[in-house]
Amino acid sequence: MVHIGPRQPPVSQGDSIMRRLFITIIALALVCASAVPASAITFGDPDGELHPNVGVVVIDRNAASPGPDITCSGTLISANVFLTVAHCVDVLERVGQPYWVSFATMYDEDASAPTGLITGTAIKHPLWGSGGQADTHDIAVILLDSSPGITPAELPTAGLLDELKASGQLRSQTFTTVGYGSVRTDKTGGPNTNEGRDGVRRYALQSFQSLRPNALELSQNPSTGDGGICAGDSGGPHFLGGVDSNLVVSTTVRTDRWCRATNQTYRLDTQSARDFLASFVALP
Helix, strand or coil, X not given: CCCCCCCCCCCCHHHHHHHHHHHHHHHHHHHHHHCCCCCCCCCCEECXXXXXXXXXXXXXCCCCCCCCEEEEEEEECCCCEEEECHHHHHHHHXXXXXXXXXXXXXXXXCCCCCCCCECEEEEECCCCCCCHHHCCCCCEEEEECCCCCCCCCECCCCCHHHHXXXXXXXXXXXXXXXXXXXXXXXXXXXXXXXXXXXXXXEEEEEEEEEECCCEEEEECCHHHCCCCCCCCCCCCEEEECCCCCCEEEEEEEEECCCCCCEEEEEECCCHHHHHHHCCCCCCX
């Protein structure tokens, strides 16, 4: 046998017992620290009335639940224009049932006759799915049949994120994401630690990762203090700034399968996004 390094003196029985006891204490401390609960969008907090202009799109796609089911999230950007993503509209079209938008702080899928549901007409970007990864055109609106009477979110000026990057300010920015998607609180496990959707509107804070011509990538790694999104949060907003911000600069498109690493979002300050939105709202 080859021994690497200086030979150590033999360990006494007393020293061995003390060492095992020390290791056991440290292990118990780590277990307790990792078991501290947290609420989520993933690794976030219940939103309450912090973002009343963030809503949920529901459609009856699960025969086992009495009421319409959570499908994706979105944001009111004018009196009756609700912003979401095109791949959400694909789901609505595929199911082929009536769909609604709710702005409830807690949406109950098990209610047979939920209140506060607003009908509307969904319109997705005409180039959705044709631009590849260079520009997915994954953006859509739902024109609501009635106004919820809620103050809408603000949209960014053209090229705002590019300006922040050029001035060196983007990397230090905080972003706030909001949605109705699946909850996750366990930092250690894989996909099986996804706790499902409970209908509560939640928010989480995120930090900047990278900026692409049509995409903003944000961290949702709980190990670095970030939260993020999961199934059901698609179309939800990313506000520039902390929880008091009302300026939505991108919408959720996708995340990794564990819902704990990177959140890719579709920028709203690009010419492509603005050309689409200009047909429905006045732009800054």
